[in-house]
Amino acid sequence: MLKNYLKIAWRNLTKNKGYTIINVGGLALGMAVTLIIGLWINDELSHNNYFTHKDKIAQVFQSQSTNGQTFTGNAIPRPLEVAMREDYMDNFKYVVMSSWTTPQYLKYGETSLSRNGEFMQRDAPNMLDLKIIKGEKDGLREINSIMLSESTATALFGDEDPIGKTVEANSQYNMMVTAVYEDIPFNTSFHDTEYLMPWEKYVSIWEWVQRSADYWDNNSFQMFVQIADNTTMESVSEKIKKVKQINDPELVEYNPEMFLLPMEDWYLRSRFENGKQSGGRIKYVWLFGIIGVFVLLLACINFMNLSTARSEKRAKEVGIRKSIGSQRGQLINQFLGESFLVVLFAFVIAVFIVVLSLNGFNELARKEMEFPWTSPGFWISSLLFILFTALLAGSYPALYLSSFRPVDVLKGTFKTGKHSGLPRKILVVVQFTVSVAFIIGTVIVMQQINYAKNRPVGYDKEGLVQIPTMSQDFTGKFQLMREEFINSGAITEMSTSSAPTTRIWSNRSGFNWEGKPEGFQEDLAWTEVSPEYAKSLGLKIVAGRDFSRDFASDSTGVLLNETAVKYMGLENPVGKFITDSDVEDPFEPMKIIGVVEDMIAQSPYEPVKQGMYVFDRDENGSFYNLRLNPNQSANQNLAIIERVFKEHFPKIPFQYDFVDEEYGEKFASEERIGRLSGIFTTLAILISCLGLFGLTSFVAEQRTKEIGVRKVLGASIFNVWNMLSKDFLKLVVISCFIAVPIAYYVMNGWLQEYPYRVILKWWIFALAVLGALAVTILTVSFQAIRAAKSNPARSLRTE
Template sequence: MFRSYFRVAFRNLWKNKAFSAINILGLAIGLATCLLIMIYVLDELSFDRFNKQADRIYRVDADIKFGGTRYDIATAAAPMAAALRQDLPEVEQAVRFRGYGGFLVRLNDRNIREDKVIYADSTLFNVFSFPLVAGDPATALTQPNSVVITENTARKYFNSTDVVGRNLLINDSINYQVTGVMKELPGQSHLQFDFFASLAGSKESRELNWLSNNFNTYIVLREGADPRKMQAKLNQVIDKYIAPQIGSAMNTSMEDFLKTGNYIRYSLMPLTDIHLHSNKKAELGPNSAIQYVYIFSAIAMFILLIACVNFMNLSTARSANRAKEVGIRKVLGSIRPQLIVQFITESMLISFVAMILALGIAWLLLPYFNELAGKEMSIGLSSTPWLAPASLIIAVLVGLLAGSYPAFFLSAFRPVLVLKGAIANGFRTGLLRNSLVVFQFSISIFLIVGTMVIYKQLGYIRNKQLGFNRSQVLIVQNTEPLGSHARSFKQELLAMNGVEGATMTSYLPTSALRNDDPLFLKPVPDQENAITMQTWFVDDQYIPVLGMKMLKGRNFSKNFATDSQAVVINEAAARLMGLKDPLNQKIYEFRNGMQSKEMDAYHIIGVVKDFNFSSLREQVTPLALFLGENRGSMAFRIRGNNIPQLVAQMEEKWKVTVPNQPFSYSFMDDDFNALYKSENRMGKISLSFSVLAIFIACLGLFGLAAYAAEQRTREIGIRKVLGATATNIVHLLSRDFLKLVMVAILFAFPAGWWAMHRWLQDFAYRITIGWQVFGLAALMAVVIALLTVSFQAIRAALTDPVKSLRS
């Protein structure tokens, strides 16, 4: 019997090739989109779960408020790891990471810049599941100047992975011994480094300074330990170790420290939550956000539902052609359950064919999707073993969901009425189908609104006045190898035609280098006088080269010897200090850190207009600029159209000054845009999904238009005989669908406004969602609907009325 069902189903699909193709295409696109998003979501949820102890590994994070500034950071104090292992029996193991930036590695006669460098404790392999292919994990990082590298890195420098005991020359001065070679880190690890250097040689790692938080600290809890109870015990560590140092540095008790609104808190972040739930300062790499997982999952579900709705609409649109078949089958003895099985079989056949096509579409689109999402996902038996059973289950569920309504609907036709040329009363009621079309277009309009708001916010970010001029600024990076030649190199480039100005510092608005310190309004280190802010070291050309504006006072000058003890602050710092006229006021800083009692005085010579040196998700925070030399990078303001030639001249001068050293550069505009990679990706993915959703929804609208034209064939013929023009007929058929679109707009706009309003709250500087967004979205929806319906409406309007009346 089932063989007969499949044979009849196949014949019916083959007979109506165009209808079947539209149906299968709509389902296939919806299924392919669903599969791609499933691969993305599962990849996001799998981060760091490959670690054998993943469920017991936690990162120790700090939440600190002091001197009017709050810091939510992914780091802890240097002695934290040892103290937790010593004082809390629940802690089984701990490891610390410290980033000191990249380094230069000698390869043959040249240096290569390596930035994926991290320093780690020798307990690294006791915490994380990073298998070594060579070397002993127990001793690999116990000695100073030892390093563990990945397989690809070993092949890059030695053409082999059997390299334990060999040396790498770092920064032209230090030999690091390779003590281990590890397998390539999985893409689903938030730790993406090629070099793990030993912390054993770091003096900072051995200091008992609890007031500086620079180490990413991970602990492993023992089996059965309750992380919530551990959270409470972290307060004991604060009272035992941190309180005495605060008392010594600030001349106050911990109780008084807390009374003024200051605090120091530590918390445990589960390892498996870091990628999707953590976006703190000093992260070891860029993370994603759980909101995107929710959004994309919802989009996948909606697009799949839209595809199923299409199937229902297209099936019922063709129901008049199946009515006689149903009537004859019933007269010949078929019962309703048999008819239901027949139509469900057709639905399942379409679903399975669509799924096969969807797998092909997903495979073809995956490289493009990887580029959008910034991932390296793949489809295969090893990488996605769940795909085959999941595809089978989805195909069955989609077949049942999409085919159930047409099956029950078509099998309910009364044979007597059908064979007389009439169709069951329920056939003319289109409430469900209209509701489904409203649902389709509501989702499509929602996606249109979301995409428009995202792109409008990105445009606002690109065009916002940031307080500095980022255009036409070329940054020569990693200039440390210049050493004593740094100043002369800067002057030689400054003399080039096309270079208008130059400044030497790593503290650029678009760089990652940041430094915050406590300053004091009086030469007394107590919390009442304390203010915490960013402290940067720049030269006298920094402000003019970057196009910043002085609001009060003056910039640093070589003509004033006292500027070595001067400071320029921004507006936010002036507000934090509560000074209406900060010029010539003094601020004080510890000479050798908070453990020192000696302080240096600096006089304020100017106030610079606030400029954004962090993401626009954050407000501008207090900043103090000190006159000093930092040779990490140089920024050049350039002019002219022949930029490649100018860059080539700079590189040539670099090679003459420091042969065999890598020359790297970037443009400040590009560095700024890189801060918003996730938003740019979100915009592109949303645009792609919006186009797919609209396309699939249009297929559904096309089906309903065909259904309406088919149902009103005789009415159209009569109207044309009585004098109706083609324009009248098109207007008649289009009017009903425009009503559905308007209803969809009423549902989509409030939901779109709410969702995008929530998304914009992540930005301190953001657009307002004006009526223009909704007006344009409504216009697009109406135009798309009209274009879709017009084909069927014009076709019906141009039909010979004689043929219509004979139908």
């Protein structure tokens, strides 16, 4: 029986090669999109699965309120560690203090390189369950020890055994290699942890870290924990909620609340609004999941439409088989078998498409996914996927075709019925509703990205390069390097700063100024800069003047940005003073000498944060900011800069970043989503057009004799085209009327997440509608004009 089903299915498929190609091709495209989206979603959901204790690991977050707004982040004060260990340790298996991810210059012999990593406490390797390749897991017990990732160890030592060898870090201290661990995979939160050093070393290096031991208002650190087996994240969060207020009652006005964010939420649900968890990347998982389902549905609709449209061709077969005793269930099985065969072929082609496109998709989506050839779970899921798709695509045609009455078919009185085409019309409307909505969504995403990209950044990012200066070798050499670089002709200006141009590393409060409102809780971005900062960046001074080395008093001067002036409620701010409210350790009053134009240092989708730029007296900032000579090529300038750099810092690898590229990274996530949406939208339209092409072909074939008669009676090519096209155009117009309000509602809700956002305009929707109509006309016209140009004599002889 099964053999006969397969034979009949195969004969039907090979007999109608054109429709088979459209069916298989459309399904293959739809399944390929669904497969690749499925791999992407699996990669997103499996983030941090590498860590054995993922369900027990968390990071300590805190929420604080200022002026009625609640802000949430992962920066915590250092004294929290002592409080945790003394008062709450029963709730934890491990408590681990950590620095932020920090680049270090590592040197062994003649090899010198820059690698990212953290200073963490001794229990970190056990908490993360690092896979040790050489050495010991307890590799951070000595203050001068270092653990290296496998790739870093290979880059430094080659084939040598690194254990026990000494690595020079930042030209400042020698560290002994105690362990080499397996590279942490890319789809984890610690993928860029290429070394680990002891927390105690971090404390010993930096005096400000030592001073922070008793300051609850200095939120400059991270804490990771693994909770005890007999407790839950929620219960521990509740217990530690008020720990900061208990230990420092003066901070109660900010209502600081500590809580645990589980590792499983770090990647997908790390967004907070006014103190409440409000999603994150999980919205993209849902978005692409929905896209995958709809694209597969579009492909299945093609199959349904073409199968039911060709019902008259199969009517006699159904009538004969029923008259000789075939049951309806057997016919249903037959047609589902054909569906299964088509889907199976399509799946094989889909796998081939995915394998060929996976590298390009990884590059576009910034992933490192591999096709799961050896995963039993994948193949079991694939089998279920094939069965589901076959059932989805074949159920309606099977039920429809098997319902024909044999007596009507064999008498020649069979009619498909006045409304037999209605389901097909509904399915076409669904197809183009989805396609038009996809077009509108993609256009709006790209509009939003371009809107933020075109926003004035407040400085000239073109031709601006920053060099990290983390090593002690840079101490006291700013003036020398500035003169050397300028004299080389490669740059026109250079400055230092305590943070990169495109980020804010420090926020401070506790300031007083004339006219400060009672109870006002200030929060200002703090950046220490050399006097040349504004000139090197191209910052515009809108009031007062810039820092100058000609005025010794500028060492206690400060520049405010425009937002800070409004935020602080200052009128005519130049000449006014800002003082410190800390009576135990106050700084000298700072005189406002100028106001600079707002500069985007955080998200380009958010308002500019109020900030202050203070004089860096030591000129030992974390970055050199270099303005390249515009009269020479960037490559020429960089070659000269590298040569001068190596003359003074031979042990340090030359490392630099173009600020415009760093700024561009702020759009990377949205741009990836936009490009992916564009690709999937194009494929959705292609699949819809394949179905439309097939239906048009069938209608033209079905009405061959009618077309011949009309041409003999004088019908023009336009008349025939209009006859075949108008019904399809009506359906697409209906689709547009349905798609536009749906897309508006969804995309307007999406845009609400961005304070700085594009305004939805009518032409976006009009463009999508015109595009859909144009694609429909092109698709239908090919077959319509071909039919209209056919020889009427041949048409009239056609049975």
